[in-house]
Amino acid sequence: MTRSDLAEAIFRRVGLSRLESAHLVEAVIEEVSGAILRGENVKLSSFGTFMQRSKxxxxxxxxxxxxxxxxxxxxxxxxxxxxxxxxxxxNGRNDG
Structure with a gap:
């Protein structure tokens, strides 16, 4: 799935314009990226957690x-x- 695929899915499901959907995807990615760069864990309930680890x-x-x-x-x-x-x-389920 690409950013544009995600924006298109938001456009279809939520009803925002394509441009608003694209801006929303970019804003979420920026927020998640910024938190990870600051060394914070990003937990998305029912999905998972992104963490930065030092090797x-x-x-x-x-x-x-x-x-x-x-x-x-x-x-x-x-x-x-x-x-x-x-x-x-x-279990091969696709609930979302």
Missing amino acids: RERVGRNPKTGVEATISPRKVLIFKASHIMRDRIN
């Missing part, structure tokens, strides 16, 4: 050559689905 420096290996290389410390984005979403996926 330490470590030694990795190039799978092609086998040569060891140092992987620098970095931050990664983690998504943990809620138990409700996991149940919906595992």
Whole structure:
């Protein structure tokens, strides 16, 4: 699903104009992104939680050559689905 797909779905279901729907999608993405960048967790009930996690420096290996290389410390984005979403996926339900 793309941003435009999401905006189109909002347009069809909510009745906002296409432009208003696109602005709404952008505003939500900006708000979620900003919170994650500030180091906050973003929890969307019945969907899941987005979290930022720090990874330490470590030694990795190039799978092609086998040569060891140092992987620098970095931050990664983690998504943990809620138990409700996991149940919906595992049971093949599409309630929304």
